[in-house]
Amino acid sequence: MKQYLAIKAKYPDAMLLFRVGDFYETFGADAVVAARILNIVLTNRNNGGERSELAGFPHHSLNTYLPKLVKAGQRVAICDQLEDPKMTKKIVKRGVTELVTPGVALSDEVLNSKSNNFLCAIHYGKRNLGISFLDVSTGEFLTAQGTQEYIDKLLQNFNPSEVLIQKKYKKNFASDFGEDYHVFYLEDWVFKNDFASETLNGHFNTVSLKGFGVSHLEEGVIASGAILHYLAETQHNKLQHITAISRIAEEEYVWMDRFTIRNLELYHSTAANAVTLLDVIDKTISPMGGRLLKRWLALPLKNSEKIKKRHEVVGYLLAHPEILYKVQEQIKEMSDLERLISKVATGKVSPREVIQLKNSLEAILPVKETALACENEALKVIGDNLHACELLRSKIKESINEEAPVLVQKGNVIAKGFHKELDELRAIAFSGKDYLDNMLERESAATGITSLKIGNNNVYGYYIEVRNTHKDKVPAEWVRKQTLVNAERYITEELKEYEAKILGAEEKILQLEQDLFSKLVLWMNDYIQPVQQNAQLIAQLDCLCSFAQQANIEQYCKPEIEEGFELQIEDGRHPVIEKQLPIGESYVTNSVFLDREEQQVIMITGPNMSGKSAILRQTALIVLMAQMGSFVPAKSANIGLVDKIFTRVGASDNISMGESTFMVEMNETANILNNISERSLVLLDEIGRGTSTYDGISIAWAISEYLHEHPSRPKTLFATHYHELNEMCDTFSRIKNYNVSVKELEDNVLFLRKLVPGGSEHSFGIHVAKMAGMPQQVLHRANKILKKLEQSHNMEESSEVLKKSAEEEMQLSFFNLDDPLLEDLRDELVSIDIDTLTPVEALMKLNEIKRMLSVKQKKKAENVKN
Numbered sequence: 001m002k003q004y005l006a007i008k009a010k011y012p013d014a015m016l017l018f019r020v021g022d023f024y025e026t027f028g029a030d031a032v033v034a035a036r037i038l039n040i041v042l043t044n045r046n047n048g049g050e051r052s053e054l055a056g057f058p059h060h061s062l063n064t065y066l067p068k069l070v071k072a073g074q075r076v077a078i079c080d081q082l083e084d085p086k087m088t089k090k091i092v093k094r095g096v097t098e099l100v101t102p103g104v105a106l107s108d109e110v111l112n113s114k115s116n117n118f119l120c121a122i123h124y125g126k127r128n129l130g131i132s133f134l135d136v137s138t139g140e141f142l143t144a145q146g147t148q149e150y151i152d153k154l155l156q157n158f159n160p161s162e163v164l165i166q167k168k169y170k171k172n173f174a175s176d177f178g179e180d181y182h183v184f185y186l187e188d189w190v191f192k193n194d195f196a197s198e199t200l201n202g203h204f205n206t207v208s209l210k211g212f213g214v215s216h217l218e219e220g221v222i223a224s225g226a227i228l229h230y231l232a233e234t235q236h237n238k239l240q241h242i243t244a245i246s247r248i249a250e251e252e253y254v255w256m257d258r259f260t261i262r263n264l265e266l267y268h269s270t271a272a273n274a275v276t277l278l279d280v281i282d283k284t285i286s287p288m289g290g291r292l293l294k295r296w297l298a299l300p301l302k303n304s305e306k307i308k309k310r311h312e313v314v315g316y317l318l319a320h321p322e323i324l325y326k327v328q329e330q331i332k333e334m335s336d337l338e339r340l341i342s343k344v345a346t347g348k349v350s351p352r353e354v355i356q357l358k359n360s361l362e363a364i365l366p367v368k369e370t371a372l373a374c375e376n377e378a379l380k381v382i383g384d385n386l387h388a389c390e391l392l393r394s395k396i397k398e399s400i401n402e403e404a405p406v407l408v409q410k411g412n413v414i415a416k417g418f419h420k421e422l423d424e425l426r427a428i429a430f431s432g433k434d435y436l437d438n439m440l441e442r443e444s445a446a447t448g449i450t451s452l453k454i455g456n457n458n459v460y461g462y463y464i465e466v467r468n469t470h471k472d473k474v475p476a477e478w479v480r481k482q483t484l485v486n487a488e489r490y491i492t493e494e495l496k497e498y499e500a501k502i503l504g505a506e507e508k509i510l511q512l513e514q515d516l517f518s519k520l521v522l523w524m525n526d527y528i529q530p531v532q533q534n535a536q537l538i539a540q541l542d543c544l545c546s547f548a549q550q551a552n553i554e555q556y557c558k559p560e561i562e563e564g565f566e567l568q569i570e571d572g573r574h575p576v577i578e579k580q581l582p583i584g585e586s587y588v589t590n591s592v593f594l595d596r597e598e599q600q601v602i603m604i605t606g607p608n609m610s611g612k613s614a615i616l617r618q619t620a621l622i623v624l625m626a627q628m629g630s631f632v633p634a635k636s637a638n639i640g641l642v643d644k645i646f647t648r649v650g651a652s653d654n655i656s657m658g659e660s661t662f663m664v665e666m667n668e669t670a671n672i673l674n675n676i677s678e679r680s681l682v683l684l685d686e687i688g689r690g691t692s693t694y695d696g697i698s699i700a701w702a703i704s705e706y707l708h709e710h711p712s713r714p715k716t717l718f719a720t721h722y723h724e725l726n727e728m729c730d731t732f733s734r735i736k737n738y739n740v741s742v743k744e745l746e747d748n749v750l751f752l753r754k755l756v757p758g759g760s761e762h763s764f765g766i767h768v769a770k771m772a773g774m775p776q777q778v779l780h781r782a783n784k785i786l787k788k789l790e791q792s793h794n795m796e797e798s799s800e801v802l803k804k805s806a807e808e809e810m811q812l813s814f815f816n817l818d819d820p821l822l823e824d825l826r827d828e829l830v831s832i833d834i835d836t837l838t839p840v841e842a843l844m845k846l847n848e849i850k851r852m853l854s855v856k857q858k859k860k861a862e863n864v865k866n
């Protein structure tokens with residue numbers, strides 16, 4: 001326990017798994033937590049008078065239990081025995097060999113194959129914030145710096161599993177970025193410029209970071225240095241697979257803030273079970289392709305050349321299905337190249353994974369060949385850059401057994417014929433049966449004993465067994481080892497020698513296999529870069545194939561990317577909604593045209609449920625998909641490059657962050673208005689609805705006016721229920737009214753879902769309420785109020801109408817009944833002084849009222865009976 005406490009003191013905020021013999025044990029508070037998370041038994045142990053909780057599991061189950069702890073957000077320090085207990089008489093030496101945390105995990109059980117597992121560090125600089133992301137499992141290392149808003153967006157995009165922060169800024173982080181992240185605090189001195197540069201240069205073996213194009217990012221570099229420092233602290237020292245650090249080139253990608261990413265439900269959604277765009281379009285096969293697609297989705301391109309190149313490849317694959325099929329068939333054969341090679345670097349690769357790596361590399365050859373033979377330039381370049389890794393493959397092939405096990409200790413890792421001494425030892429160890437049969441025959445002949453048997457057991461080792469009837473024929477030099485009821489067991493000199501040889505051989509084989517395997521893994525480190533490059537190229541190819549396949553299945557078209565400012569979508573569809581319509585219903589396509597001269601702002605009115613939001617979102621999604629290189633759900637699409645996409649939805653709830661809904665809505669909108677550019681696409685969905693009608697209309701009007709008058713003239717779609725806004729088109733020449741049409745039937749409404757020019761007058765909200773199963777009484781009343789309101793001409797008048805009508809109705813509905821009990825009740829309620837009423841009194845009052853009513857109810861029931 002003394003040793004335990006000393007080690008535990010060094011890792012106070014981690015759960016310590018303490019190796020004791022064949023078990024990993026946890027003690028005290030750790031044990032209580034471990035038992036709860038792992039559902040294992042919690043026991044007590046008496047440690048010299050003090051009782052302490054204890055919970056443990058067998059060491060070979062580490063792979064089962066460790067991921068559960070890490071997924072539950074625990075930092076886990078693994079403390080192993082550092083020497084063979086047989087070799088020491090004193091207490092065995094122990095030390096922490098690895099600290100596994102949510103952001104630093106390599107095991108397949110913790111990682112999700114189609115997502116990166118990023119560790120992040122944030123540095124609060126004087127002017128900017130620096131940020132750095134590192135995925136230890138793939139070797140990707142990125143940095144950036146900027147305003148809090150930019151950092152927030154990156155956090156949203158990269159969704160790190162763990163964030164490292166300087167202790168001093170504990171409070172700032174929570175208020176700036178929320179409390180949803182696993183945060184770990186580092187000492188202040190880690191976040192220093194000199195220390196960071198030294199750490200990074202030390203790791204990359206460089207004298208300056210200029211070559212990576214990050215040296216000017218002072219804050220970003222500090223954050224990156226902190227990440228590397230943290231890895232060293234957590235005993236992760238083998239990091240050769242982190243071969244470079246790169247800047248997140250903000251200016252190359254379409255700007256989408258975190259609200260937009262969330263609103264468009266690109267790859268996560270606040271609603272449970274919601275289907276995201278990624279769910280619908282992801283046809284990637286490999287894990288690295290899946291991860292890249294997510295990145296492409298978060299970071300659509302702004303460079304038209306690059307976008308067009310992707311479109312060309314997709315078009316080519318679409319036109320040559322046989323090539324698409326062939327490439328995808330090969331990608332199916334590949335494992336996660338990126339994570340496999342990272343395991344090689346960190347020394348955690350298993351023999352079976354080495355074979356998987358070889359097989360994956362073999363599957364690259366036909367892809368390379370196919371790509372090189374294509375008449376598409378971009379595909380040819382991919383083919384050209386794919387590395388055949390010939391030497392690596394052949395070395396693995398000749399040295400590792402094709403059926404190698406997961407654990408080196410299981411043996412049979414090294415291939416036959418690779419190492420002479422190993423083969424000889426194996427011959428001794430495993431061809432023993434022939435040798436023993438041979439010996440048995442010789443001894444039987446020499447002694448004349450017919451029923452001799454050779455065997456072995458754990459206690460006595462090898463022996464020759466003689467039945468009692470032949471006891472007298474046993475030669476004098478045989479040594480008796482054991483006496484049974486009917487037989488005696490002996491050992492001979494020859495058998496003794498044989499036994500020593502076999503036992504030695506088995507141990508030697510294991511040692512040799514381990515040595516040879518480690519040597520191979522070390523040698524493989526030279527191939528980190530080519531394999532990483534292959535992984536990147538295959539990921540790209542996989543994404544492009546995914547686009548082609550999706551375009552083929554869903555009949556997407558190739559968008560035209562243009563340098564102008566116009567946006568013209570003909571017969572566009574919402575890629576997610578169209579997949580979720582009930583059978584028999586088909587998506588109604590809609591065309592949208594926006595430019596900066598004639599039709600800059602489209603004001604879309606239309607009833608509830610008519611499809612306004614769908615039109616807004618489909619427009620954003622089509623632009624976004626086009627600029628990430630995909631084909632789009634439309635008949636045709638001409639897209640003048642967009643550099644920022646903003647979407648805002650009125651009154652999205654954000655109570656968990658402690659802000660009023662309307663405040664959030666206004667915050668978000670203010671953010672748009674302060675950031676618009678000439679190439680922005682702005683989508684406003686019922687902005688203003690979070691406040692009173694008057695305020696709402698005024699704000700919505702002013703925002704639209706601002707967007708119209710702004711010199712950037714951003715293309716804007718504004719969906720609203722405020723029909724008053726339709727008047728804007730009279731004054732503002734580039735604002736145009738559209739509505740999503742419906743057909744009014746006698747007492748029903750048919751949604752046609754077509755966007756047509758012109759404003760609309762009704763919202764049919766009450767109709768939607770009816771569809772939702774609202775009580776008749778409410779619907780009836782709402783209709784009445786609506787009629788009255790529509791008759792009145794201004795709002796003041798209408799509120800008078802409302803008040804009067806409300807008073808009348810209330811009386812009608814509740815108290816205009818000739819019932820003395822209800823009269824009493826009314827008096828009772830009116831006399832309550834809410835200001836002085838305590839909660840308990842309120843409850844008691846309620847109970848009293850209930851009792852009064854239940855007496856009445858009972859009486860009524862009895863009357864009915866009689």
Ligand SMILES: Nc1ncnc2c1ncn2[C@@H]1O[C@H](COP(=O)(O)OP(=O)(O)OP(=O)(O)O)[C@@H](O)[C@H]1O
Pocket residue numbers: 577581586587588589606607608609610611612613614615753
């Ligand atoms: N073009 C379309 N074709 C087929 N179904 C559609 C179409 N557009 C919308 N829908 C269906 O109608 C539903 C409502 O659409 P949406 O949310 O866009 O309406 P809305 O006008 O924004 O409503 P509200 O004003 O109440 O927010 C969608 O969930 C979808 O199922």
